[in-house]
Amino acid sequence: MPKVIPGERWQLAADLYSKGESLAGIARAVGVSVTAVRKHRDDDGWVRELDTAEAVVQAFKPEQTQPVSELMGVLSEEIVASMAADERIAELERRLAEEQARASLLAERVEDQSSVKEVHLYENPQQVEEYYGSQRIEDMVSKEFGRLNIERLKQGLERIDPKSFPEEYAAARERILQEFVSRRTKWVDPSANVRVVKMWNPHTKTMWQCPVEDQFNNEKMFRGAAVLKYKAKGHKLLSPYMCQRMNCWAFAAVEDGVMKYRGYCSPAHMQSDLYIAESAKAGVSTSGATG
16 A cells, blocks of 8 residues: 655645655655655646756856857957057067167168277276176186186095085186286287277178388388378278277377377387487487377
8 A cells, every 4th residue: 555644744845846856856855756746746736847947057157148250340340459469569660670780780881881890808807897788707717617617626635515615716707807908908019019099800700900101001102101092992901099009909099189199009109119219319309299
C-alpha cells in the first residue's frame, strides 16, 4: 500500500514545486518517494512560478543593451580615428626628417663655402671628460685596475676593488685625464724642425700637417704655395689656428688678436723654427710678428 499523508502535506509539496524545488527535495520534505511526488504533480497539475525564474534571469541582464550594429559602428569610428591619428603622426615624422636633412645639407653647404674648418679640442681635464663622457673615463680607470689585479694575481696577492681605494681611484682617473691632455704635445720630436700648417682634409675627414718649408711645395719661390695648392683641392685651414710645430696639436698662442709666438704655442716651439732661430741670432726682432 502507498504511504498515505495528510492533504496539507501535499499542499506544502505543491508550494515547494511552484517555487522551483526539485522532486527529490520535495520527497525529503514531505517524507515520501520521488515517484509519489511525481504522480501527485501529474495528477494534480502542479505548476512552477515561471515569472520568478524570469526575474532571476532578468537580474543577470545588463540594464541597457546596445545593439551589435551600433556597437560595431562605434568601434569602426574609433578605429578610423586611430588610423587617421597614426597617419598624421607618420606624416609629421616624415616632414621632420625632411627638415632635418635639409638643415644638415644647408650646414654642409655653408661649411663647404667656408675657407676654414672649426675644430673643438680639449685643453684641460674637464674638457676631456666633456668630450669623451664620464662613463668612458670610468671604464678606462676600471681597465687600469684590471691590469693591476692581473699582476697581483700573478704574485699571489688578493684582488682589490678600486672603489674601496677612493684616493687611488681618483689619482688614476686624474692621471688618465692628464694623459689625454698631454697627447696634444707629447709626440713632438725634438729633432723634427719642419714647419707645418695644420689643415682639414674633407675627403678623409681628418686633420693633417702640410709642410711649409722652402724645400717643399715650391715654398722657396712662392711663399704660401703649399697651403694654396691644397686649398684649391678643397682642404681648409683650421680655426683656431694650431701650433706650427710638427706633431704638436695645441692651439697657437694669441694675444691682442695677433700670434704671440709667430704661429707657435710656446716660446720653446717657436725657437725650434730654424728660420726664427737664425733671425734671432742675426738680431732681428720677432715680437709682434705673425706666422
